[in-house]
Amino acid sequence: MLIEKSETEVPARSTVEPRKHKTRQKHSYAVPCSSAFRDRVSALAERRGVNVGDLARSIMLLVPVSAIAGFADPGGPDDGDRETVVLKSGPSAGKPWRRKPRLQARLPAGYEIENVRRALGLALALDAGEVEVTLEDGGGPKARERLKSAEDEIERLRMVVVALSFEPLRNGVKTRSDALYVLGFPTDSNPDSQAINARFRMLATIHHPDGAYGDHGRMSQLNQAVAKLRNGAG
Numbered sequence: 001m002l003i004e005k006s007e008t009e010v011p012a013r014s015t016v017e018p019r020k021h022k023t024r025q026k027h028s029y030a031v032p033c034s035s036a037f038r039d040r041v042s043a044l045a046e047r048r049g050v051n052v053g054d055l056a057r058s059i060m061l062l063v064p065v066s067a068i069a070g071f072a073d074p075g076g077p078d079d080g081d082r083e084t085v086v087l088k089s090g091p092s093a094g095k096p097w098r099r100k101p102r103l104q105a106r107l108p109a110g111y112e113i114e115n116v117r118r119a120l121g122l123a124l125a126l127d128a129g130e131v132e133v134t135l136e137d138g139g140g141p142k143a144r145e146r147l148k149s150a151e152d153e154i155e156r157l158r159m160v161v162v163a164l165s166f167e168p169l170r171n172g173v174k175t176r177s178d179a180l181y182v183l184g185f186p187t188d189s190n191p192d193s194q195a196i197n198a199r200f201r202m203l204a205t206i207h208h209p210d211g212a213y214g215d216h217g218r219m220s221q222l223n224q225a226v227a228k229l230r231n232g233a234g
Contacts, residue, residue, distance in 0.1 A: 027109035029053075031117050032076040035083060035101045041120050042103070044127055052120070053105040059119040059126075060111075062133065073114050074121040077101050161206060161213045168217045172224060179225035193230070200226045 033041075045052050059068065082098045105116060125131040136142055166182055173179050177187040183199045185191050191199070200222060205211065207218040 025109055026106050029105045029107055029111070029113060029116055031103045031105060031113055031120070032100050033074060033103055033117060033120075034077045035081055037074050037121070037124075038101045038103050040124055044124060051106070052103050053107050055123045056105050056116050056119040057107060059122050060107075063119075063122065065115075068115055068118050068122060071118045071122050071125075073118050075117075158213055165207070165215070165218060166221075168221050173221055173228055176228060179228040182221050182225035183229070191229075196226060196229050 041052060041055065045055055048055070077100050081101060083101045084096050084098050087093050087095055087097050103120065105120075107116065122131065126133065166184065169178055169182070173182055180187045180189060180191075183191075183196065183203065185195075185199070203222055204219065206213055207215050207222060209216045209219055
């Protein structure tokens with residue numbers, strides 16, 4: 001799996017936010033996982049001199065959310081995979097308790113457990129050389145290729161819009177049927193004012209002359225059509 005990251009796509013961020021902004025309140029996550037996964041993550045954190053939350057946070061800061069969500073979830077423990085801990089407080093203090101293995105991570109509130117686990121799994125994959133994060137010059141060949149692809153898609157969409165747009169009536173909007181045609185309703189239908197207004201707003205965003213696909217003739221007939229339907233004239 002190769003995750004490419006363009007420098008132009010990674011906004012500069014600091015681990016210390018400006019004082020005028022409130023930092024998100026930290027939350028303690030208990031992340032269920034297999035014993036083997038827990039041990040590998042804990043060992044990686046120890047080697048790097050950080051905690052588990054730091055590992056997850058480093059991935060979440062640098063890797064797109066879509067890439068993390070697309071990484072395979074390492075999953076929770078099997079039914080027979082349990083760890084024994086000694087309770088430190090409460091009525092059962094000092095007694096052993098068998099529970100699902102887990103990792104504790106302090107992170108801002110709002111993350112899903114599965115994505116925290118995915119981020120930790122991605123950290124392990126990066127450390128093992130199974131995954132690469134490539135920093136790419138925003139003006140490099142791949143960036144230009146993506147830009148060209150985006151421009152081609154925009155042009156294709158422009159052609160689709162033009163192909164699906166109504167053909168302006170030669171003599172303008174004269175009848176109710178003309179108005180329904182221009183707004184894209186069946187000519188024998190009876191849309192209410194809410195439907196008429198909604199359709200007009202949608203088409204106006206496409207055909208307004210100031211827009212990328214604007215057309216003065218179509219916009220003019222849209223105005224005529226909605227006026228006729230609002231007035232209820234025949």
